[in-house]
Amino acid sequence: xxxxxxxxxxxxxxxxxxxxxxxxxxxxxxxxxxxxxxxxxxxxxxxxxxxxxxxxxxxxxxxxxxxxxxxxxxxxxxxxxxxxxxxxxxxxxxxxxxxxxxxxxxxxxxxxxxxxxxxxxxxxxxxxxxxxxxxxxxxxxxxxxxxxxxxxxxxxxxxxxxxxxxxxxxxxxxxxxxxxxxxxxxxxxxxxxxxxxxxxxxxxxxxxxxxxxxxxxxxxxxxxxxxxxxxxxxxxxxxxxxxxxxxxxxxxxxxxxxxxxxxxxxxxxxxxxxxxxxxxxxxxxxxxxxxxxxxxxxxxxxxxxxxxxxxxxxxxxxxxxxxxxxxxxxxxxxxxxxxxxxxxxxxxxxxxxxxxxxxxxxxxxxxxxxxxxxxxxxxxxxxxxxxxxxxxxxxxxxxxxxxxxxxxxxxxxxxxxxxxxxxxxxxxxxxxxxxxxxxxxxxxxxxxxxxxxxxxxxxxxxxxxx
Amino acid sequence: xxxxxxxxxxxxxxxxxxxxxxxxxxxxxxxxxxxxxxxxxxxxxxxxxxxxxxxx
Numbered sequence: 042x043x044x045x046x047x048x049x050x051x052x053x054x055x056x057x058x059x060x061x062x063x064x065x066x067x068x069x070x071x072x073x074x075x076x077x078x079x080x081x082x083x084x085x086x087x088x089x090x091x092x093x094x095x096x097x098x099x100x101x102x103x104x105x106x107x108x109x110x111x112x113x114x115x116x117x118x119x120x121x122x123x124x125x126x127x128x129x130x131x132x133x134x135x136x137x138x139x140x141x142x143x144x145x146x147x148x149x150x151x152x153x154x155x156x157x158x159x160x161x162x163x164x165x166x167x168x169x170x171x172x173x174x175x176x177x178x179x180x181x182x183x184x185x186x187x188x189x190x191x192x193x194x195x196x197x198x199x200x201x202x203x204x205x206x207x208x209x210x211x212x213x214x215x216x217x218x219x220x221x222x223x224x225x226x227x228x229x230x231x232x233x234x235x236x237x238x239x240x241x242x243x244x245x246x247x248x249x250x251x252x253x254x255x256x257x258x259x260x261x262x263x264x265x266x267x268x269x270x271x272x273x274x275x276x277x278x279x280x281x282x283x284x285x286x287x288x289x290x291x292x293x294x295x296x297x298x299x300x301x302x303x304x305x306x307x308x309x310x311x312x313x314x315x316x317x318x319x320x321x322x323x324x325x326x327x328x329x330x331x332x333x334x335x336x337x338x339x340x341x342x343x344x345x346x347x348x349x350x351x352x353x354x355x356x357x358x359x360x361x362x363x364x365x366x367x368x369x370x371x372x373x374x375x376x377x378x379x380x381x382x383x384x385x386x387x388x389x390x391x392x393x394x395x396x397x398x399x400x401x402x403x404x405x406x407x408x409x410x411x412x413x414x415x416x417x418x419x420x421x422x423x424x425x426x427x428x429x430x431x432x433x434x435x436x437x438x439x440x441x442x443x444x445x446x447x448x449x450x451x452x453x454x455x456x457x458x459x460x461x462x463x464x465x466x467x468x469x470x471x472x473x474x475x476x477x478x479x480x481x482x483x484x485x486x487x488x489x490x491x492x493x494x495x496x497x498x499x500x501x502x503x504x505x506x507x
Numbered sequence: 508x509x510x511x512x513x514x515x516x517x518x519x520x521x522x523x524x525x526x527x528x529x530x531x532x533x534x535x536x537x538x539x540x541x542x543x544x545x546x547x548x549x550x551x552x553x554x555x556x557x558x559x560x561x562x563x
Contacts, residue, residue, distance in 0.1 A: 164542050
């Protein structure tokens, strides 16, 4: 792609250059040292993890190699954490620090429906939370003195609500936190009033919503905000066609990060390279000196091969309170080893395609992820939003996809709309091998699709109720 | 001494100074001193990967 390059972050930071110039061997020596310290601390201070280490034969919390660690330390998952919390509220027995060192409680969002994990963070963790947002944003072009427009709801229960504010203070940028209850129209009014925007942080879906709303008002983002030099998205997949349009509308490079509460911020980002690699998908390089990320086959637990899709298993190397050790995230990513990344010792995952294993839908024998349908639908720039529903009719699985034309495309004729529906249907079939029923609905039907889009409902169980 | 080493040496001294402040008996300041110490400790943590390489 030809979006303007970001100012070289490595040239401006000797420390970051050191991180980038490290060898794989040095990185793994450091990881082992951190893992050893972590295991020793948790063996002494965490009943939850001591039991895990005893179960894996790591007596006294002793770990002599990363290979032994990944083979012997049993994984944990959300259900394990919830059970631990229930037995010893509020943090469970995995806290790992003294209770009076906890200054902040973070919870996961609860969108899984299983329950919310609770994390107790120390003062140092809160700084690291900011740093683990500041690091990818710095690489993505954010600098001291910039005005950053944070569209993610600030504060609240989740880690993602607190990281951005800390990060912008650490960088020395001016934070403008407009997320949350402010409507998109009001946000645009504020953007225009304050002016001088240099950086935007938003969920993928919200950047889409914001861009569409600006265009609908006849505002061309690259003209209204000529000093914008960084767009940073997270949380959801997208088609490259959409990313290219976004870069064109804003006149600057799009970056992506992979983060979570379990990572205490971002665990990797596209750095300054953007979401394209040639004409294909770019790479999220993992910050492996802050977190170990294994990418494994969810069935066997063994590492996947290069290019394969696997589940990310995460171990914190710099978190004090409620650290995660070999935590099964349920997040699905395509693994790209460091040797195939064109330089540097950090492993990577493909950007734009991170999904959830528990979002996978088995439809007529095919494994289908919502991100596949996102890609098919949004390769059509005329589409503003969509939603899908899987249901049972006469004992048969049916799939309905409702699409809405973008507000700035409202001039489409009936014939063009009919053609669009047919094209979306064919694109979905091409990507999923399944024919789906596609029809158009008014754009208003999707108002309120703001921060994190949950576009799919699976109602197949309902069809079997008597 | 490289600039990186210098930075960490300064931070280490600052950490020791913050520890001295925390040892004071002032309930209003205690949390704030701990906050200051934690920020310094975090900066040492942020640099630690590069510092390990320098030590080798």
